[in-house]
Amino acid sequence: MTTPVETLGQTAADLDVLLRSDVVAGLPDDAKMQLLRVAGEVQRRAEALVVETVASVDARPAGSGELAFCGRFGCRTMGELLQRVLRTDAAGAGRVVKAAKAVRREVELSSGVRLPARWPAMRAAMLDGAVGVAGLLAATGPVEHAAVRVGTADRLLADAELAAYARGCAVAAQGADDGHCADADAAVDGEEAPPATPEDLRILAQVIVQYLDPDGAEPAGDIAMRARGIILGRAKDGVIPIRGGLLPEVAGQLQRIFDAYLNPRVDGPSAPGVVVFQPSVLVDHDEAASTEAVGATGDDVLPSDDPARTIETRSRAQKQHDTLAAVLGIAARHDEMPRLGGAAPTLVVTVTADDYIAGRGWAHVDGIDVPVSVRTAAHTACAGGVQRVLFDPAGRIIGIGTSDRIFSAHQRRAITLRDRECLIPGCHVPATWCEIHHVQEHSRGGPTHTDNGVALCWHHHRTLDASGWEIRMRHGTPHVRGPAWWDPARRWRVPQPVSTARDRPAARRSALLRT
Template structure:
């Protein structure tokens, strides 16, 4: 029998026209309150039937993508690397949606044995209720999340009993109305604890199996979401690294500025208020950790060189305060302010590529503006850490900043380099802090909200001040 694709398309067109005429435009505004609520329920049932078809088709795609099909696998035929990619490209949904559909579909998709026999779906009651339009996709996800970890640890009969009760509660009957998702989650959790009090899997095995980190592909106003689950030891290591950045550590601050006039004005130099939230501080600490890791000797190379950000911009944008640049990422080119390009270029080698009108490479010029190992050691010994007053980031986590921009003729020398943490380095153009070199010594001037008189002063960790303090002790 031929698949009635034309019939389905006709049904979809008819349904679209019907809903459009009944509820489209301003038609829904004419409904009474009772009619509006009834229509909401009916359309939701249509959506559930559609969800059931979506999951059934996605489940079959997942089944045909298994390695047992070999060269006949659906992924090989359509040139895709996974079932998820097929779903993404065909339906134009996000990766997260495609992944969720395949995960839930696996629980309601039957399998064929090697002998050709059909095996029922792992959650057959849920499949039937979903196909009838009685079970919502959200309810199915709740049941799958609760019962899937129990497979292999509980008997088939126990899992079927739990599934039967949960599906019954989700769809309701003549004696009891359907429960909400919140109540269903409570019931599902209770069943999981009852069937396996010690947990779905042993802690170590579960954590090893479920660990993972994901980065969203889409950027929203310059932000991308990182989410996932890490093992306890990785989380503890991350906490220690972040604490190394965020802990005030009074003993590491070094001497305060010897400036009686500033003290009298009530502007203690090592107590500059930090306007960042704790989450923003944690983000900046994470950025510093990534920057340090990229340049570490132990970090694997890419193409024979350390992992390097590729930033594309024009000379005009680079010189313009509101210029635009593009940074390469797994999601493709992402637009960023040109100030980001200047920030990265301040402590990295720049490869300037000139393109012809047809896109061919016309010229390649490499400009090395990186402070070498010994220069960084010397600057670190002099500054001790970020030169901005009140900042406690140590030298090991700082970047070296050209006081006079390299593009404006500033040399890559110890007399033109100072240590700045990632946060202060990135915002040096807009934060109001200013830096200058006086006889090889960095001087810092705060913005007006910190010191209304905006006086120049030496950084709080200057090696010379340390020596003076040691002699006077």
């Protein structure tokens, strides 16, 4: 009599012959498709054999002194044994153990007879090759998650429906263990639904749970409400770690904000490539006339589709950080934001006057016990305001001075309409998300005026001094000059955002009128 090991060993030997023959590569497409189908049948049955073997292992009662099955072979757990014998990872071994628990048949102590499995119909579907480990877990997982609120009778009904669906039969149209579809209409028409994938089974199982446990979502929501939270950790390597959990709807809103801010239009090309410049005189005669009217300096208009774009070096995580920074800035400026001390919640960065003027030393962020660079203070001051507080040697406040350097709402709106997006070429962050930058620094006499303000996203505003980009104003029109790697000739250019393409004729006429 052939043993199970000999039978499976012969199958493995036959597969070895097939794989060594190199016949697969020469098969036509139809034959390859059939081969994949049969290989799937073999794979699911092999998985069923593994699961059934693990499920049949007798449990050793705790304290009995008997060595467990895995211990007999030098392993601490069944998972460790499966990792070694199946050459799988811990996650794969864990899935097999979990599947085995779902289809395990306990032995009745008095008679020694094996009792039905917890999921008898799904076990039969697994043994028939209708589902593998992934399908079994996808079908049983949602119901098991709600097990304390789903009775045995309801679980068995769900078991029958899921097993029928796995085979492609009409729902609830088969017996638990017969393994055959019994839908009369399907038999008459000669049609059956396609066998279900694990994802199909998971979706059906979730629908069944919603029907069997209509109140289940609310307790889960209560758990989520208790578990939600955000905690700012202690500073490490110059950054503040964040940990916690978001409610699904909050995470969804944040993800939509990330998606909007990190839309592919916001990025430049992935690599510098060959830098090619297209002067405006070659693009459009009217644009050339507009450029001459603006400054007659030989500067070029930089259309939005110019191949010479800014090169994006930030990772997605870094861009999401910068998105959150911009969102917090917008929220702090919003009229509906709660007041703090009678004013909008304002980021306060303190620095000594000498260090601020010299551009060196350290600054401090109110509420965060970690020093930051003076450049951070300068960036904050550019986007916000400066208040000079004088102390005497004893620490008494002896003088307070303020400077009106914050662009008003009307000025912001006007600059936003003009620039439409971040001024740096290739960055399409909408201007409404941007900060307003003083082209001529306020500390050096630059006015808080629309002719001295441009829209820059949080990232480009913060890195402007070190990035090599330069900005100037000519007759109220912003000009940009890129670093040498971007434009070896370092020409001044007039950015033309995508969103202003439809307005270019009017812009040209306006430029001509200003002269």
